[in-house]
Amino acid sequence: MSTEVKVPALGESVSEATIGQWLKQPGEAVALDEPIASLETDKVAIEVNATVAGVMGQQLVAVGTTVTVGSVIATIEAGNGAVVAPAAPVAAPVAVAATPVAPAEVASESADPAVLSPAVRRAVLEYGIDPATIKGTGKDGRITKEDVVAAAQAKAASPAAAVSAPVAAPANARREERVKMTRLRQTIAKRLKSAQENAALLTTFNDVDMSAVMDARGRFKDSFEKKHGVKLGFMSFFAKAACLALKDIPAVNAQIDGDEIVYFDYVDLSVAVSGPSGLVVPVVRNVDKMSFAEIEKAIATYGKAAKDGKLTMDDMKGGTFTISNGGVFGGLMSTPIINPPQSAVLGLHRIEDRPVVRNGQIVIRPMMYIALSYDHRIIDGREAVTALKTIKEAIEDPTRLLIDL
Numbered sequence: 057m058s059t060e061v062k063v064p065a066l067g068e069s070v071s072e073a074t075i076g077q078w079l080k081q082p083g084e085a086v087a088l089d090e091p092i093a094s095l096e097t098d099k100v101a102i103e104v105n106a107t108v109a110g111v112m113g114q115q116l117v118a119v120g121t122t123v124t125v126g127s128v129i130a131t132i133e134a135g136n137g138a139v140v141a142p143a144a145p146v147a148a149p150v151a152v153a154a155t156p157v158a159p160a161e162v163a164s165e166s167a168d169p170a171v172l173s174p175a176v177r178r179a180v181l182e183y184g185i186d187p188a189t190i191k192g193t194g195k196d197g198r199i200t201k202e203d204v205v206a207a208a209q210a211k212a213a214s215p216a217a218a219v220s221a222p223v224a225a226p227a228n229a230r231r232e233e234r235v236k237m238t239r240l241r242q243t244i245a246k247r248l249k250s251a252q253e254n255a256a257l258l259t260t261f262n263d264v265d266m267s268a269v270m271d272a273r274g275r276f277k278d279s280f281e282k283k284h285g286v287k288l289g290f291m292s293f294f295a296k297a298a299c300l301a302l303k304d305i306p307a308v309n310a311q312i313d314g315d316e317i318v319y320f321d322y323v324d325l326s327v328a329v330s331g332p333s334g335l336v337v338p339v340v341r342n343v344d345k346m347s348f349a350e351i352e353k354a355i356a357t358y359g360k361a362a363k364d365g366k367l368t369m370d371d372m373k374g375g376t377f378t379i380s381n382g383g384v385f386g387g388l389m390s391t392p393i394i395n396p397p398q399s400a401v402l403g404l405h406r407i408e409d410r411p412v413v414r415n416g417q418i419v420i421r422p423m424m425y426i427a428l429s430y431d432h433r434i435i436d437g438r439e440a441v442t443a444l445k446t447i448k449e450a451i452e453d454p455t456r457l458l459i460d461l
Contacts, residue, residue, distance in 0.1 A: 059108045061130040063123050066097055067369030072124045073097045074239040080112040086132055093129065094365070098243040099372045100336065101365045104129070111135040120236060176201050183208035244335065251396050256432035259391040260440050264451045266407050266422040269293050272454055284349035290404075291327070292351040294379060296457045297450035298402055299323050299344040301443040302377060307435045308428075308443045309376050311397045317434060326375035326395055327355055331362040337395055338367055339375040379404065389425045399434050402447065403427040 066073055073095040080092040091103040092112060113131035123129055179185075179201045190207045192199040237245070251257070273288050280288040302309040302323055310319045323344040326337040338358040343351060361367045378395045383406040392403035403426065410423045428444045450456045 057134045058113060059110070059132045060128045061092065061104060061106070061132060063095065063125050063127050063129060064102070064104060066095070066102060066125055070097055070099075070125075070369060072122055073102065075117055075119050075121050075123060075129065076101060076238065077119060078115055079103075080106075082112050082115065084112045085136055086110055086112050092132075095123070096239040097369070098239060099369060100367045101240070101331075102368075103365070106132055108132055176204060179204040185211065247396060248393050251393050255394060255396070255399075257394065257429060258432045258437070258440070259427050259429040260437070260444055261389070261425060261427050262444050262448050264424045264426055264448050265412070266290075266424050266451065268454055269451055270407075270422055280349070284353070286349060286352045286356055288348065289352060289355075291355050291379070291381065292348040293451060293454065293457070294402070294404060294447070295325055295340075295343055295351050296348070297447045298325070298377060298379060300450050300457065300460065301446040303344070304446055305435075305439045305443040307439050308400045308430065310434060311376070311399055312431070312434055313397070320376045322376070324374050324376045326378040326398070327358060328378060328380035328395075329359050329362045331365065331367065336362050336367060336372065337375065337378060338362065338371040339373065341374070378402070383407065383424065389427065391427060392429045394429055394431060400428060400430040400440070400443075402444075403429065 063073065074097075075093060076096040077094040078092070079094060080086055080090075086092060086106045086109060088107075088109045089105045092106050093104040095102045095104060110132045111134070113133040115130050117123060117129050176187075176199055183204055185204055185207050187199055187204075190199050190203050193203055194200040269290060273290070277288045280286075306319050307317075309323060310317050312318075322342055325340045325343040327340060328335055328337050330336075338361070340346070340351065340354045340358070343354075346354070358367070358371065361371070375395065375398060378392075378398055378401040380392045380401055381404040382390050382392075383404050387405050388408075389405055390403050392401045394401045405425045405427075407422050407424045409420050411418050412421050412423065413419075414421070426444065426447065428440055428447075430440045
């Protein structure tokens with residue numbers, strides 16, 4: 057018995073996605089609710105889970121294909137995995153010269169579907185050979201690199217191909233590889249370019265003495281983790297400091313909607329984190345009403361979900377202000393780009409010891425550059441500078457966070 061696998065609901069206003077990766081190959085055992093494929097939407101990667109247990113059947117669409125909600129993309133057969141892979145799918149024709157092909161698309165003349173190894177895939181692209189014309193000599197009829205080379209030599213020896221046959225590049229030759237942008241990366245590119253074109257972007261900088269925060273963290277991190285079950289990091293301090301600044305300077309937490317300015321009396325904080333397919337910004341909602349522990353737990357949860365590719369569409373919705381921490385990658389200074397339709401983003405950077413003047417004396421302090429990029433259409437320079445200065449003062453004297461000053 058065969059069970060169809062369909063594209064699940066992808067979220068509000070999202071009707072299509074791209075096949076990003078097949079996580080199960082034909083003939084492999086599949087457990088109930090086990091992920092069998094990964095779909096890429098404009099915002100996140102979504103896993104397609106098996107609705108029944110059995111054996112992975114046909115992959116009806118290739119990697120990179122756009123699919124719609126409810127469309128059938130694969131089948132699951134009854135069994136326990138100890139069966140031969142099913143017949144090749146009736147997917148789009150193989151186009152080796154244009155894009156790499158999905159494993160399930162390739163079949164030899166005398167074998168079941170063959171999975172192309174990385175070496176074989178590269179050889180196929182290099183020699184310009186259609187794998188469907190190659191008779192595999194490997195195990196279970198799989199195509200080997202030697203099969204590809206032999207096919208290329210045979211093609212080159214034929215009179216018709218004598219002129220146009222590709223010549224194998226020397227081992228030390230320079231090579232290029234073209235990889236189609238993922239759907240998520242395409243969306244990121246469009247949004248960032250849109251932000252530059254539609255907003256009047258400007259960045260203001262300041263530096264922060266991290267001594268007080270580092271001292272507080274050093275004194276309380278063990279007891280904090282013991283009580284709350286989460287580590288005390290720097291992000292909760294900056295989130296609290298940002299909320300303080302946004303309360304004093306509402307324009308930094310506002311958005312333009314047509315010919316109107318929308319002001320929010322809450323802070324939904326977008327936290328930029330790295331995921332498998334690029335930068336994503338899950339939203340910590342009502343962060344202005346959260347405790348340090350609640351903020352740290354929320355950020356930790358989202359960070360893990362991003363790395364595991366488990367973020368949902370709902371996790372990404374909204375957001376009134378963004379914090380992006382390039383310091384975790386060693387960045388010294390940057391000009392972050394706002395996350396439309398938001399009007400401002402706070403960029404954090406690495407902490408390093410630098411000489412500064414305190415009370416007429418040159419001393420060494422752990423310093424961090426911070427940057428606030430903002431839309432000058434809605435936020436004046438005075439407001440941006442004041443907001444960043446408020447954040448600086450709150451970090452350098454965390455007592456301000458307790459007495460709302």
